[in-house]
Amino acid sequence: MELQFVNISKNYGKKTALTNVNLTLHEGVHALLGPNGAGKSTLMNILTCLLKATDGKITLDGEEITAMGARFRDMLGYLPQNPGFYNSFSGYGVMKYFADLKGMKKPQDRIDELLELVNLTEDKKRKIGHYSGGMKRRLGIAVSLLNDPKLLVLDEPTAGLDPKERMRFRNIIGKLGFDKIVILATHIVSDVESISDNCLLLKNGEIITTGSADDLKEHIKGKVFNTPMSQEKAEEYILNNSCANIIKTEDSLFVHSVSDEKPFENSVPAPANLEDVYMYYFNEQSKTEEEK
Amino acid sequence: MLKELKKLFSSRLTWVALLLTLAYMIYLSYADWRGMGKPDGNDGRQIVKFVDEIGVSNDYNEINKNLEAYWAKTESLSKESKEYFDAASKLYDSASIARYVYVDFPEHRRNMVTELFYTVQNEKGKKDPDSYVLAYNEKALEYYNKYIPLEFKSTGMSNDRYNLYYTLYNLSYWEVIMIAFIVIVTVRMFTMERTSGAYQLINTSRKNSRRLFFKKYAAVLAVCFLIRAVHFITEILYYVRSAGFTNLYLPIQQFTDFEGCPWQISIAGFIAVKEAAVLLMYGAFAALAALLSVLILNPLVSLIVNLVLLESGFLFYRYAEFKTTDAADKFRTYVPHALMNVKEYFIKFDYCNFFGVPVSRIAFCMAFTAFICIVSLALGFILSGRGKR
Structure with missing residues (x-):
């Protein structure tokens, strides 16, 4: 299966949200990373046909998705950023309602299986009004998986989940990537580092780079440093450098930073993680813009 | 749904x-x-009784005469007791309804039909008759004429x-x-x-x-x-x-x-x-x-x-x-x-x-x-x- 974005652009009046996005995706987990306002949700909405692109097209195995209509929606599973449910429905009732909307016949077994998967079996008869934010999100994940979609689009799926639920979620998504195209938009990079096959970095409506987490980490090899310093100095440095954070250990304190050059004489190179990649690319982008 | x-x-x-x-x-x-x-409590039987009393159901003068008599009776009884007054009032109401049903309604219908008939004839007599006016009045004439003999009992309401x-x-x-x-x-x-x-x-x-x-x-x-x-x-x-x-x-x-x-x-x-x-x-x-x-x-x-x-x-x-x-x-x-x-x-x-x-x-x-x-x-x-x- 091949999903292609061809010159996708989107303008809201004079404001440009996306500029010439070109991508080709295959089965696997694709993490769409970018800060707020980067255009992630806009791209998701265009992909799910909730928004119309100003220019360009998206094709699935060569066929334009807007022309596929219900056939495309049959292959699609979508979890929006703020999924809305009906408070008077039970969790099971919501699943049944959306199973009906997705044209599923005899969906009971599938519903039970998915409720088990997202750990909501015991609460399936409770009204949604009594669900916590995390439970609603887990239910949203289950709804998006109802029709066993070939293309799964998840917008900020881990927001509001506790660490245990996030781990559970990562395990679920990791398994799904084998036979589906999973696109996962987030700015919580730690959630996708271990499960993504491909990362797409989006800034100001443009894809700035793509690659696997390891590739991207390789790109910034030698640009990540740990610098031991006093608490006062560290706080002062952090104030002026958004690309750094303080790490405390039992007997010492050091600043973990990303930069092209060694920031201090006593700085030592450190292994990069995906968060460092995120900080490096988006900070560099900001710098470039400021210079312009 | x-x-x-x-x-x-x-x-x-x-x-x-x-x-x-x-x-x-x-x-x-x-x-x-x-x-x-309270409701009328007049289920139509009062009217039947009234019509039986006067014997002639469609005689306007007869009904009117009896209606006047009932009104006089009502007025005199009202001085004696409320109970009599209520009973007489009910009969008076019955008489009024009967007059409308048996006399006034057919009479008014005949008048309407006559008037419409002349309107149609008048329009037809014109050099350049208005086709809509003609069609309108002819239709009205047809309907009213059809239902002149509309006979009905009263609900008593x-x-x-x-x-x-x-x-x-x-x-x-x-x-x-x-x-x-x-x-x-x-x-x-x-x-x-x-x-x-x-x-x-x-x-x-x-x-x-x-x-x-x-x-x-x-x-x-x-x-x-x-x-x-x-x-x-x-x-x-x-x-x-x-x-x-x-x-x-x-x-x-x-x-x-x-x-x-x-x-x-x-x-x-x-x-x-x-x-x-x-x-x-x-x-x-x-x-x-x-x-x-x-x-x-x-x-x-x-x-x-x-x-x-x-x-x-x-x-x-x-x-x-x-x-x-x-x-x-x-x-x-x-x-x-x-x-x-x-x-x-x-x-x-x-x-x-x-x-x-x-x-x-x-x-x-x-x-x-x-x-x-x-x-x-x-x-x-x-x-x-x-x-x-």
């Missing part, structure tokens, strides 16, 4: 609107019912009482509340997904929001029809209490307000037309509100626009009705709000000019309302699938 109803009733707003509407309806019914006092009954169950202020209820419920139903965020999940499913459009509309109608059913049951209960159940088959013309009604229609038939017209009106209002809710994305703005549009239509209709000008005729032809007072279409030969052909105004208004309903639904259905901007 049941799931859509469940969604609708998951909103507190729906419950509040429903309870307020029902409470207002109960209050109005109770206040008016109480104000009307006095005309004054009928008017009170009709007014009670066609409360204009009640409809103001009902219009507001329809708007609130419809806007809530059609904007629910947008406010909750569920529209994204729905629009990415096989059956997207377009497929839900008619289910939502059916759910709104079901609630409105339920309220109307409560209204209808109280109406029938009141009528039966006043005039008896079996009298529903009698012609509506027995009430003097309907003397000019050209059609042969029973009281039950009139009530059925009235209910059908009101339900059609509700359907059109709900369809229009659904269309505007699809067009206007902000629920609050949609609510305000709907309320202003539909309530102002009602106010204009009432204004035109009081003025009894050409505007009232136009309203009764083109504006669905006129269907809340169906009686107006039945009290005379009410036909309008449709490309030179006289067409029943109520039929035209109902057809036009159905047209508004269908067009609104079709547009709403087409536009409801749009999420692409």
Whole structure:
């Protein structure tokens, strides 16, 4: 299966949200990373046909998705950023309602299986009004998986989940990537580092780079440093450098930073993680813009 | 549709609107019912007795003479005791109804037919007769002539009482509340997904929001029809209490307000037309509100626009009705709000000019309302699938 974005652009009046996005995706987990306002949700909405692109097209195995209509929606599973449910429905009732909307016949077994998967079996008869934010999100994940979609689009799926639920979620998504195209938009990079096959970095409506987490980490090899310093100095440095954070250990304190050059004489190179990649690319982008 | 109803009733707003509407309806019914006092208790047997007494049922002079005698008796008895006065009053009422049914109605019909006959002859005698005037009067002549020999027993319900009954169950202020209820419920139903965020999940499913459009509309109608059913049951209960159940088959013309009604229609038939017209009106209002809710994305703005549009239509209709000008005729032809007072279409030969052909105004208004309903639904259905901007 091949999903292609061809010159996708989107303008809201004079404001440009996306500029010439070109991508080709295959089965696997694709993490769409970018800060707020980067255009992630806009791209998701265009992909799910909730928004119309100003220019360009998206094709699935060569066929334009807007022309596929219900056939495309049959292959699609979508979890929006703020999924809305009906408070008077039970969790099971919501699943049944959306199973009906997705044209599923005899969906009971599938519903039970998915409720088990997202750990909501015991609460399936409770009204949604009594669900916590995390439970609603887990239910949203289950709804998006109802029709066993070939293309799964998840917008900020881990927001509001506790660490245990996030781990559970990562395990679920990791398994799904084998036979589906999973696109996962987030700015919580730690959630996708271990499960993504491909990362797409989006800034100001443009894809700035793509690659696997390891590739991207390789790109910034030698640009990540740990610098031991006093608490006062560290706080002062952090104030002026958004690309750094303080790490405390039992007997010492050091600043973990990303930069092209060694920031201090006593700085030592450190292994990069995906968060460092995120900080490096988006900070560099900001710098470039400021210079312009 | 049941799931859509469940969604609708998951909103507190729906419950509040429903309870307020029902409470207002109960209050109005109770206040008016109480104000009307006891029913006539005159089930028609009094009239039969009266007609038997005078022996000649269709002799105007005889009836009039006896009526005068009863009036004199009533006046004299009223000085003796209230009980006698009440009994005599009842007989007087019976005599009055009998005079209308057996004497006045056929007489007035004959006069109308004669007048129409001369109007037709006069128009035909002109060098250049107006084809519409001719067609209109010929049709009226045909109808009135057909039903001159309309013979009927009386329900025994006095005309004054009928008017009170009709007014009670066609409360204009009640409809103001009902219009507001329809708007609130419809806007809530059609904007629910947008406010909750569920529209994204729905629009990415096989059956997207377009497929839900008619289910939502059916759910709104079901609630409105339920309220109307409560209204209808109280109406029938009141009528039966006043005039008896079996009298529903009698012609509506027995009430003097309907003397000019050209059609042969029973009281039950009139009530059925009235209910059908009101339900059609509700359907059109709900369809229009659904269309505007699809067009206007902000629920609050949609609510305000709907309320202003539909309530102002009602106010204009009432204004035109009081003025009894050409505007009232136009309203009764083109504006669905006129269907809340169906009686107006039945009290005379009410036909309008449709490309030179006289067409029943109520039929035209109902057809036009159905047209508004269908067009609104079709547009709403087409536009409801749009999420692409």
